[in-house]
Amino acid sequence: MIEGILIGLQTALSFKNILMVMMGCFFGTIIGMLPGLGPMTAIALMIPITYGFEPSTGLILMAGVYYGAVFGGSTSSILINAPGVPGTVATAFDGYPMAQQGKAGKALAIAAYSSFAGGTISAIFLLFAAPSLSKISLAFRSPDYFALMVLGLTAVSAFSSKGQFLKAMMMVILGLMLATVGQDSLSDITRFTFNNMNLTDGISFVLIVMATFAMSEALTIILKAKDPSRATEQISLSQLGSIKLDKDERNKMLKSIPRSSVLGFLIGVLPGAGATIASFLAYGMERNYVNEEEKQKFGKGSVHGLAAPETANNAACSGSFVPLLTLGIPGSGTTAVMLGALLGFGIQPGPRLYMTNPEIFWSVIMSMYIGMVILLILNLPLIPYIARVLATPRNFLIPLILFFSVTGIYLMSFNNFDIYLMIGIAVVATFLRLYNFPMPPLILAFVLGGLMEENLRRSLLISDGSFNFLWDRPLTAIILVFTISIISWQAYKSFKK
Amino acid sequence: MRISTDKIISLLFFILSAFYLYQTYQIQVFSFDEHAPFNAKTFPTFLAYLGMFLSTLYLLLPERQPSKVDHKVLDYKSTLYLIIIVTIYGFVLLKAGFFLSTSFFLFFSYYFLGERRWIWMLILSFPFVALFMFLLHGLLDIYLRDPFLKMLGIIG
Numbered sequence: 272m273i274e275g276i277l278i279g280l281q282t283a284l285s286f287k288n289i290l291m292v293m294m295g296c297f298f299g300t301i302i303g304m305l306p307g308l309g310p311m312t313a314i315a316l317m318i319p320i321t322y323g324f325e326p327s328t329g330l331i332l333m334a335g336v337y338y339g340a341v342f343g344g345s346t347s348s349i350l351i352n353a354p355g356v357p358g359t360v361a362t363a364f365d366g367y368p369m370a371q372q373g374k375a376g377k378a379l380a381i382a383a384y385s386s387f388a389g390g391t392i393s394a395i396f397l398l399f400a401a402p403s404l405s406k407i408s409l410a411f412r413s414p415d416y417f418a419l420m421v422l423g424l425t426a427v428s429a430f431s432s433k434g435q436f437l438k439a440m441m442m443v444i445l446g447l448m449l450a451t452v453g454q455d456s457l458s459d460i461t462r463f464t465f466n467n468m469n470l471t472d473g474i475s476f477v478l479i480v481m482a483t484f485a486m487s488e489a490l491t492i493i494l495k496a497k498d499p500s501r502a503t504e505q506i507s508l509s510q511l512g513s514i515k516l517d518k519d520e521r522n523k524m525l526k527s528i529p530r531s532s533v534l535g536f537l538i539g540v541l542p543g544a545g546a547t548i549a550s551f552l553a554y555g556m557e558r559n560y561v562n563e564e565e566k567q568k569f570g571k572g573s574v575h576g577l578a579a580p581e582t583a584n585n586a587a588c589s590g591s592f593v594p595l596l597t598l599g600i601p602g603s604g605t606t607a608v609m610l611g612a613l614l615g616f617g618i619q620p621g622p623r624l625y626m627t628n629p630e631i632f633w634s635v636i637m638s639m640y641i642g643m644v645i646l647l648i649l650n651l652p653l654i655p656y657i658a659r660v661l662a663t664p665r666n667f668l669i670p671l672i673l674f675f676s677v678t679g680i681y682l683m684s685f686n687n688f689d690i691y692l693m694i695g696i697a698v699v700a701t702f703l704r705l706y707n708f709p710m711p712p713l714i715l716a717f718v719l720g721g722l723m724e725e726n727l728r729r730s731l732l733i734s735d736g737s738f739n740f741l742w743d744r745p746l747t748a749i750i751l752v753f754t755i756s757i758i759s760w761q762a763y764k765s766f767k768k
Numbered sequence: 769m770r771i772s773t774d775k776i777i778s779l780l781f782f783i784l785s786a787f788y789l790y791q792t793y794q795i796q797v798f799s800f801d802e803h804a805p806f807n808a809k810t811f812p813t814f815l816a817y818l819g820m821f822l823s824t825l826y827l828l829l830p831e832r833q834p835s836k837v838d839h840k841v842l843d844y845k846s847t848l849y850l851i852i853i854v855t856i857y858g859f860v861l862l863k864a865g866f867f868l869s870t871s872f873f874l875f876f877s878y879y880f881l882g883e884r885r886w887i888w889m890l891i892l893s894f895p896f897v898a899l900f901m902f903l904l905h906g907l908l909d910i911y912l913r914d915p916f917l918k919m920l921g922i923i924g
Contacts, residue, residue, distance in 0.1 A: 435833065437826045438774075441781050444819040448788055451815070455808040462795050462808060463788075486854075493881070494847045667892055670877030673854055674870060681861060682904075685913060690858030698851060705842075706774055706835040724811040736805030765832065 276398070279633025283641055288331050292638055295335020296646045303343025310340035310605045312488060315480040318612050319679040326616040327631045331638040333609055338390060338642050341546060341588055342650060345382040345581060350375060358546030358584040361554040365569065365576035372572055376514040379654050381524060381574060382581045383647055389582035390643040392532035393539070393589035397636055401597055411598065411622070413729035414740040418750040420723045423600055425757050428712045436761040439712045446713035449474055450720020457728065469688040476611040478689055479717050481676040482696035483710045489672040490701040492665065514654065520574050527557055527578040535583030539590020546584040553583030589639055596620055596632060600719070604711030607718045772834040778826040785819030792816055849880045865914035871897045
């Protein structure tokens, strides 16, 4: 492991990669601050740029963007009560009241320190957990992988559906259907191409991400521009206040950080859970831990209430890399985007990545820590300046998002058809989002579609067409029990209402 | 009886799944693969039936949380304009080249969204695209097709 850490440090500390982490953190922070644009959009916008880089450099840039975007989301949550990402919704519960009390600087500083601590502690967990999990995951066979993918898709649907599980499951099927377009990987038979040559290679992953997130987000913002419930308040940047914390505030923060880090990391490791669930659970857990007097302050500017979700969402970000790097199965929508990018580089994440590409495996883990340090150094002094991005007028922002989306596709294929297809999918996605059909399950299903079919193929061929493979191996059966539990829980919840 | 838009969408999803199933049966697999435990049709067939099952379930079960969309506050006109502008941009991008098409796309998008600060509109279109092209083409060596700039001899 020491050798691996040294390899990782050597790669991550090269001038180029440090520059990439810095750029990633900076641009991620700016994009994450813009309401509605989350890490998934930020990473999607970076994919075309990373294609010219080495895989480790590209991944390091994307990891920087990821952390930057999560922190950026906190900034808009605290300053204008408009979370840039779902993972920072809980941050607004106490961050925004603090800002209203003229303590925006302190709130931003608490967010920055908590993010740093949460990310750092969970990066250490990742350091130890990832290699051990890699070894364990070598025991996984095709039926286990298939079952695990079904579990991941079910879990993402359960957590992202906001009580509309069936809608999320329909999006999963739609994502899987889109993944079957093009040549079958084994027999090379073309499917669902309607004799269109442009579809022979299937639909590009970047195209789907750009259409369902970046472009659809831009269209949604325009569509809802006159909706009074979405009107955001502009804060006077002269009211940021001091960023220095007193002893009492530091003590409160120090109490919240360790427990929220552990919780965040564990939640992040679970497929489908991610930063949003982690931050809400940490907020709830913290409220139960503090005394009655502190409990009354929750929702009115509590330091505990701000530090806990901020720590947990960053810890969950590191945790979500565990299933991606060790099993090759993304635990969240954002890591699904990163998996797509990895496959684009010709790298198949999974248990063997640790052995075949140690420089990638370790440099990503090491650059996470470096990213945390840079995020803190970069963001604390720049808080007043970065916050000015929030003042970017919508009339300029939307065309620029559309421009980056179209350019991303144009640079990949130099083909009009892909641009039209992207516009078409974006229009459908905008309409679906309007009626609360979630997009993360669709993305995850699209990314996993090929792998899922391949593992189902192997499992069915081994078992000679019998579905006994689902319960023959104890591991497969256990994973399926989890999946059935999630479905039953969702069914119980919807009937209880 | 009023049927909610959510249910209409699930009905459309049912039709899509049925169409997908029909297309699945049109896939020509190799004769030796026809009765194999798994062929190119197997996975899509599962998906089609699962899609039909889920949409039927949504259609039949009582709706507890129907989505509420206030169409009066939605700005369909500006959204439609923007979609048309992006489609035109996609159409002319290969013909007119990156620089002109992107610059005009950005300029007209700002205008249609109600922006009237002409100096900012100009700065964030023509010079901005030139800078972006310099970054991609000049520094990162990423090819950008542009017959107009090629004609002027600016790019090779």
